[in-house]
Amino acid sequence: MNDKMTAYGFYDPQKDQSLPPIKKIQMAIPTPKEREILVEVKAVSVNPTDLATRMMKKSSDDSFTVLGRDVSGTVKKVGEEVTLFKAGDDVFYPGTSNIQGAQADYHIIDERMAALKPKNLEHEEAAALPLTSLTSYEVIHDRLNLFSLKENPSDITLLIIGAAGGVGSVACQIASNYGFNVIGTASRDESRLYVKNLGVKNIIDHTKAYKPQLQQIGIETVDAIFIAAEADKNIDEASKVIAPQGHICSLLPLSNALPGRFFGKSITFSYELMYTRSVYKTEDWIKQHEYLTELKNQVEQGFISSNLETHFKEMNEDTLKEAYQQLQSGHTVGKIVLSHNH
Numbered sequence: 001m002n003d004k005m006t007a008y009g010f011y012d013p014q015k016d017q018s019l020p021p022i023k024k025i026q027m028a029i030p031t032p033k034e035r036e037i038l039v040e041v042k043a044v045s046v047n048p049t050d051l052a053t054r055m056m057k058k059s060s061d062d063s064f065t066v067l068g069r070d071v072s073g074t075v076k077k078v079g080e081e082v083t084l085f086k087a088g089d090d091v092f093y094p095g096t097s098n099i100q101g102a103q104a105d106y107h108i109i110d111e112r113m114a115a116l117k118p119k120n121l122e123h124e125e126a127a128a129l130p131l132t133s134l135t136s137y138e139v140i141h142d143r144l145n146l147f148s149l150k151e152n153p154s155d156i157t158l159l160i161i162g163a164a165g166g167v168g169s170v171a172c173q174i175a176s177n178y179g180f181n182v183i184g185t186a187s188r189d190e191s192r193l194y195v196k197n198l199g200v201k202n203i204i205d206h207t208k209a210y211k212p213q214l215q216q217i218g219i220e221t222v223d224a225i226f227i228a229a230e231a232d233k234n235i236d237e238a239s240k241v242i243a244p245q246g247h248i249c250s251l252l253p254l255s256n257a258l259p260g261r262f263f264g265k266s267i268t269f270s271y272e273l274m275y276t277r278s279v280y281k282t283e284d285w286i287k288q289h290e291y292l293t294e295l296k297n298q299v300e301q302g303f304i305s306s307n308l309e310t311h312f313k314e315m316n317e318d319t320l321k322e323a324y325q326q327l328q329s330g331h332t333v334g335k336i337v338l339s340h341n342h
Contacts, residue, residue, distance in 0.1 A: 005029045006342065007104035008320055009066035013057040018053050019324055022317045030100070030108045031077075037085050037114065037172075039107050040079040042123035044315065045070035045337045046165070046323045047131055047186060053097065057221045061217055064172060068103035070335075072126035082111050091118040093292065094131035095280035101299045102314065105342050113278055115292035118299035125306035128335035129170065129299070132307070135251070135274045136171035137291035143249040143270040144224045146180060153179035157222040160184050161206055161238065162229025163198075164191035166335055167251060169307050171226060172198045177303045183214070183222065185234075192333070206230075227251060233260060241268055273321035281312065309334030314341060 005028075032038045050067040057065055072092040075085050085091060093114035095102055113134075117126045136300045140146050152157050156174050162168040163184025175182050176199050185206035186192040192203050206214040206229075214220070221243035227234055227250040235254060239261040242248055246266045262269060278284045298304045310326060312319040315338040323336045 005105035010212040013054045022320045028104050032079040034079045034081045036079040037113050039073040040076050041340050042073040043127035044068045045127045045335050048200050066101040068101035070127050070131045071102045072123040084111045092117045092126040097275040111290040118296045124337045125308050128306045128308040132167040132170040133295045136174045139272050143272050145245045151252050157181045159222045159225045161227045161234050164197045168228040173304045210241045302318050310336040312338040
């Protein structure tokens with residue numbers, strides 16, 4: 001193996017331009033340390049967090065920034081403390097915000113946020129799943145604490161706002177598999193059909209008042225709400241239909257104060273950021289490996305399907321720019337994935 005690899009990224013973020021200024025360079029292959037694994041990248045999904053990384057970079061920072069989180073690939077080397085994987089293992093994982101991205105030949109990741117790739121998925125299909133799925137598992141188990149709300153999951157009503165999006169579409173599948181009563185929101189015909197095909201029977205339009213739509217399907221209040229899109233636009237409607245002492249989790253930060261109804265109803269509100277455990281190296285970081293392994297098992301059993309919708313057969317400067325252009329449109333359904341053949 002050579003000591004150099006191809007990587008795609010940028011020096012100056014050029015925030016005044018609509019797209020990241022992607023360039024191709026040669027850089028050193030990183031060396032895995034401690035609990036890190038070196039992965040030969042086979043496929044990468046693009047995510048809004050990539051664009052956020054670009055916008056957070058200062059123009060005075062002259063380092064080369066590689067984007068790319070969701071990865072599927074093959075382990076090439078392992079650090080001296082690695083126990084979960086060995087060279088030759090096919091793995092998938094969501095990456096994190098405090099390390100270099102994966103739009104390159106090779107990528108480093110801590111073993112605690114990776115799992116063996118589902119055997120029944122190609123690398124491209126697998127790369128579409130980790131970030132959105134791990135986020136969904138954390139919302140269900142750690143933020144909304146759904147299993148503690150009532151004895152039977154079928155008695156728990158979960159409203160997922162933005163059900164056709166990258167995170168929302170996977171959250172719908174995972175929550176439905178657990179047996180929760182899932183209601184999704186979608187506003188466009190294409191989105192509604194997509195959510196319906198995920199197995200969600202009840203769908204409402206988040207651009208209209210929630211309560212009358214829920215009442216039409218015989219529901220007065222919901223036990224929990226996952227706001228997976230446009231938090232500021234949807235938080236007030238959410239506050240009207242959440243049950244007293246209910247739980248609400250938002251994927252995005254709010255700009256304004258919480259509605260007063262939160263106080264009157266004693267609502268438990270939380271945020272979900274999948275990067276928290278990896279950035280702060282929390283004691284329960286291994287949960288991410290466990291959730292991803294549960295995802296692998298559910299995929300192999302046929303309970304969850306990949307939400308890969310747009311596939312670029314080659315990763316290069318042009319296809320990366322096109323992928324981000326599609327992502328910025330705000331009307332993507334499912335995930336955008338690029339294969340990396342090298």
